[in-house]
Amino acid sequence: MSIGYRIASGREHVVQRDLTFSLNAGEMVCMLGPNGCGKSTLLRTLAGLQPALKGEYSLSPSLQRKSGEASQNIALVLTERLSMDNTTVHDVVALGRYPYSSFLDGLKAEDEAIIAESLKQVGFQLSTSLNSQLSTLNSFFNAHSDGEKQRILIAKALAQQTPIILLDEPTAHLDLPHRILILRLLRQLAHEQNKTILISTHELDLALALSDRILLMTPGKGIQLDTAENLKKADAFTSSFGMDIFNPLG
Numbered sequence: 001m002s003i004g005y006r007i008a009s010g011r012e013h014v015v016q017r018d019l020t021f022s023l024n025a026g027e028m029v030c031m032l033g034p035n036g037c038g039k040s041t042l043l044r045t046l047a048g049l050q051p052a053l054k055g056e057y058s059l060s061p062s063l064q065r066k067s068g069e070a071s072q073n074i075a076l077v078l079t080e081r082l083s084m085d086n087t088t089v090h091d092v093v094a095l096g097r098y099p100y101s102s103f104l105d106g107l108k109a110e111d112e113a114i115i116a117e118s119l120k121q122v123g124f125q126l127s128t129s130l131n132s133q134l135s136t137l138n139s140f141f142n143a144h145s146d147g148e149k150q151r152i153l154i155a156k157a158l159a160q161q162t163p164i165i166l167l168d169e170p171t172a173h174l175d176l177p178h179r180i181l182i183l184r185l186l187r188q189l190a191h192e193q194n195k196t197i198l199i200s201t202h203e204l205d206l207a208l209a210l211s212d213r214i215l216l217m218t219p220g221k222g223i224q225l226d227t228a229e230n231l232k233k234a235d236a237f238t239s240s241f242g243m244d245i246f247n248p249l250g
Contacts, residue, residue: 001018003019003038015038031199031215032201042217092156093115093156100161114161118155124151169202183206183210213225214228232246
């Protein structure tokens with residue numbers, strides 16, 4: 001698959017050509033590479049937000065939930081900092097249920113249970129007390145910290161109940177403890193729920209320590225997908241970043 005953009009004149013700006021790789025259920029893959037190499041472009045292409053310039057990708061029958069319904073197969077969490085005034089936590093997570101419902105019918109009891117369970121899975125302790133649950137679910141999204149907002153957005157992706165979750169720099173804007181917690185959480189979700197999780201990140205040390213495999217992208221020269229150990233042995237990081245990133249003093 002080749003990825004990039006079609007410009008107004010009809011020409012194409014190719015970011016990466018002839019990418020070939022496969023991702024497995026039950027693994028967390030971190031995508032690394034310098035700025036401009038195509039990480040976000042690849043995620044947006046896989047999520048269906050923009051077309052591939054060439055080629056295609058497919059889901060194995062064991063992953064595909066419903067043919068032709070991308071929103072029931074792939075969830076996407078983008079890096080933009082969202083400011084949603086007067087929007088509750090419940091409303092944000094509920095967006096993940098709309099691929100299965102209609103705006104006219106509204107949410108059913110099953111949807112509400114999935115919303116509450118998704119928040120629990122990302123660490124929000126909802127009490128069995130109705131008043132306590134209402135307090136958490138009806139709190140305003142903007143009233144939460146950046147780390148909590150990121151967990152709420154991941155809960156929205158979980159509520160979507162897709163076998164694949166794509167995340168574009170999910171630890172951006174977070175301090176170190178919260179960056180560790182988010183990546184630990186995603187690794188746990190991949191392993192325990194057998195999800196395929198692909199993350200674009202600049203968190204080199206955390207990616208090397210926590211990911212099952214690394215998808216290393218080099219500007220204009222494609223990708224390598226392997227374990228961190230094998231990529232280190234092949235000196236692939238130096239080729240991708242153009243410097244010895246493990247020896248910053250040179």
